[in-house]
Amino acid sequence: MDVIDFFVDPLRYDFMVRALITTLIAAVVCAVLSCWLVLIGWSLMGDAVSHAVLPGVVLAYIVGAPFAIGAVIFGFLAVALIGVVRDTSRVKEDAAIGIVFSTLFALGLVLVSVTPSQTDLNHIIFGNLLGVSRSDLVQIAILGAVVFVVLIVKRRDFTLYAFDPTHAHAIGLNPRLLGAALLGLLALTAVVALQAVGVILVVAMLIIPGATAYLLTDSFHRMLVIAPAVSAACAVIGLYLSYHLDTASGGMVVLSQGAAFALVYLFAPQHGVIGRRITASRRRRTPRDDRGNTENHAERDWATEPKS
Template identity: 80%
Template sequence: MSLYELLLEPLSYDFMLRALASTLVAAVVCAVLSCWLVLIGWSLMGDAVSHAVLPGVVLAYIVGAPFAVGAIVFGFLAVALIGVVRDTSRVKEDAAIGIVFTTLFALGLVLISVTPSQTDLNHIIFGNLLGVDGSDLIQIVTLGVLTLAVLVLKRRDFTLYAFDPTHAHAIGLNPRLLGAALLGLLALTSVVALQVVGVILVVAMLIIPGATAYLLTDRFGRMLLIAPAFSAVAAVTGLYLSYHLDTASGGMIVLVQGCGFVLAYLFGPRHGLVTRRLLARRRAVR
């Protein structure tokens, strides 16, 4: 196979161009947000919100409203329910998160099964990257640009909230408001990535890039550059592999990200498992 067939042939199809644009937007936005999720320790919360938005998205489809509206409503509903269960019972936070997000996710599955539709709503669960049309692309780009703009403009406040909420409150910031804003952005980001990888794999795109960058650098500013760069490369690579190998595009993208994380985990410059053992052996020899 020539270089032309390998790299340029897929780009001769309109559906691949739309898929590539959608993938890059979703990958970059998810990766930037993932830096804060990993830093704050909200990985499980990211899983909860990304799954809990499913019934909101389906209900929005039923009434003809934008997907983002339903996602935000159910994203905040999930967070509120988790807080109520945690604060008014003996159930701990991790159990409350598991109960709420699985229940809401199941509600979404039931709604999909009983909703009459001319389109297959299962693409919300599993993604339909190659089926993204012009209107879907406009929605993905619009929500992605909006989310990324807020993250960039408020990055200092979000970073201070992640490192030291007490200090953030002392200088006049509202930690609860900042946390709510991040959760709202998480709901929007979930909508952006829904049609790329589906609800089930959204959490991977929200966690793996930030976790990988966290293993490669000790500076948060560099994380914000490494994570989206890594995610974009993995997304394009996964999309090309899915085209040439005829596999599921969303699954392949996440699989490439997972492989990248394994490499960082083993061979990271300072925190890689193999790297640390080699450095320890050299010091012992000296």
């Protein structure tokens, strides 16, 4: 198989085209949101909300409502329950997050097991990228566009909230409202990514791209470009590899993102483990080279100086 066939052959099938579009939408939207999640330190919160939306999605399916409605309701419910447990007991926030999201996720698993359905609801858990229908793609595109537009339009407010909520409040912004908006967008993003990788792997798409970009740059604005670019590239690579190697599509997409993070973690120029050592070694050698060059120049100047 030549290079052209490698890239063109999967696109001959409609389900692969829909899978590619779905993966790109989910990858870009999750990556943009992940920049704020990583910056604020909401990795565990992203894990909690992405798992807690499962019962909401199943209940929405039972009553015939859009998945997004159930996801948003249970996303906010999870956040509220975490706050109640944290504020009214000795249990710390990380433990409260673990208790709430695992309990709601277990409720979702029970609902999936007892809900009669002509479709396999386990796809919500593990993803069904190759089974995305046209109607699913339309829903994903609409939700993804809504989340992306809100994040870009309000990026300055969200960034100020992430860096300094006190200053945000001082200039007239409402930090609680901004935090609630981010959590709502997180719930919608989880729905976008459900079809691609399922509930279990959503958290990876919500954290890995932002963490990867965070190691590559110190500028948040550059993070907003690097994260979706890397995530989209990994989505395409993972989907193509899953097609040619006959492996799970969602798992391969996340595995590609994990591989990209590993490379950046090791070789990023400023923040990579090996990259830092290489950069430090070059800096240590530079002064010696400069002195050596200076001495060589002095010797050449002395040698060419006319003798009296």
